Amino acid sequence: MTVVDADVDFGELDRQGGLGVRCLGVVHLYRTFEGHDVVALQGVDLSIRPGERVAFLGPSGSGKSTLLTLLGGIQRPSAGRIFLGDSEISRLPEPELARLRSRRVSTMLQGATRNLLPYATARQNIAFARLALSGAERKQAVPERELLARVGLASVADQVVSTMSGGQRQRLALACAVSTGPQLLLADEPTSQLSHEDRDAVISLIHELGDELGTTIVVVTHQPEVAATFPRTITMKGGRVGLEGRDGAEYVVIGAEGVVHxxxxxxxxxxxxxxxxxxxxxxxxxxxxxxxxxxxxxxxxxxxxx
Ligand SMILES: Nc1ncnc2c1ncn2[C@@H]1O[C@H](COP(=O)(O)OP(=O)(O)OP(=O)(O)O)[C@@H](O)[C@H]1O
Structure with a gap:
């Protein structure tokens, strides 16, 4: 199935371009049920400029998903500081963090169903994603049907998520994530279950969001074809930034206190x-x-x- 039905802009949402991201010495531990601590991130220092597009790479368990959820304000770091624009989200009170999550930052978690209401239709899911927008903003935003057409889901607009295929859910999760015109889009393996054709179309949609709204985009991927569309890659290694790629060339990054991998x-x-x-x-x-x-x-x- 082909994804691209029509060119769509992301509406007239009055946004200020992309959000910059800064991490200073970010550490994250998980406590297991057995009471052991797992060190997922051990000192991440990182800056992403407003409007920049970055792909996170790295072996399984290197901390990519954890870092993404910290940037999205879904978890707070065990130590260290995270700034989105001027806001230090690692210290932001919960109500302000919730506002940031629902209006300025969209996080697409790994596994499409974690981002969707399974017993609601595609259109209802998009309406739900937009609940935190003001009435005026909702009016200005691209209509639900148009957005669904853009990800090839026009024919299933009124179908319940639980009856959709994995690929359809994945595309709907992306439509919901972009539906608020976010300043920062964080997507964990957004193309993992898609055909090559759908994968390319979904990545085009993500880049169009960047072109049209200046959104800062961070995508976790294991797919080299997806990473190749991003001007900057960050390869995580053992809970730290290991390598950085700029326009195809790979660099080792000197970390805090001169540490080099x-x-x-x-x-x-x-x-x-x-x-x-x-x-x-x-x-x-x-x-x-x-x-x-x-x-x-x-x-x-x-x-x-x-
Ligand atoms: N909820 C959790 N409880 C305990 N340990 C966890 C939890 N989530 C992640 N971890 C551990 O934290 C480390 C980093 O995991 P994370 O999922 O961030 O890595 P990843 O690079 O995204 O891996 P993948 O590519 O497989 O998704 C791993 O050792 C993982 O086992």
Missing amino acids: LPTHLAEQWPQGTLVRIEPEESDRLVVSRSAEAVGGAGEGEARTE
Whole structure:
């Protein structure tokens, strides 16, 4: 099934463009039923500019979904600070946080049904997503049927969610998330259950939201084809920002207090505890040398950074 039925703009909602995001030393722990603590994030420092589009990548368990829910104000971090624009959401009182969540930030959780009312129709779900908008804002917003047509759901507008296919639910969840014209869209694997054709159309819709409203967009994905449409990628590794990609080139990020993750292939050769010396060579290069002891007295190994 093809998704694109018609070009649609996102209405006349009076928004101020995208929200910037800043994380300072964000740590998040989960307490399991057995009483153990699981460290999901261990010191995330990150800035995303207003209107920027970013894909979060990384292996399963690296903390992508946790970070997304913290940015969306769904969970509060165990430690550290998170700013959306000028608001420090990690300290915002609950009523203000709820207002921010319902009007300025849309979070699409992993698994479409977690974002939808299963016994309501597609149109009712969109109306529900817009409940926090003012009457005037609702009038200005793109009509429900038009938005549903945009994600290929015009024919099931009055169908109950529980009778829809996985792909239809996924597209409806996206329609609900964009229906309020958010300043920040956070989407956890929005294309995971879609055909290639539908995946491409859904990603186009997400980028159109950015083009038309200047929305800041953060998408978690395991799909390289989806990541390739984003000018910036952030690869999470062990609860921290590991690598950053800009326009296809990958960079290791220097974290707080000068901490640097080695690229995976080097980390295997240079294991934890290896003694190294780091020295500047010219203004934009560092030379990392293994100690003679670390290479068994066979001379010094070397890695260069530029
Ligand atoms: N509710 C929870 N209770 C306990 N531990 C949790 C909970 N949610 C996540 N975790 C743990 O936190 C860590 C980070 O999980 P998270 O889901 O954020 O990673 P992820 O990179 O999004 O993984 P995936 O790609 O599989 O979704 C993992 O070790 C995970 O097992």
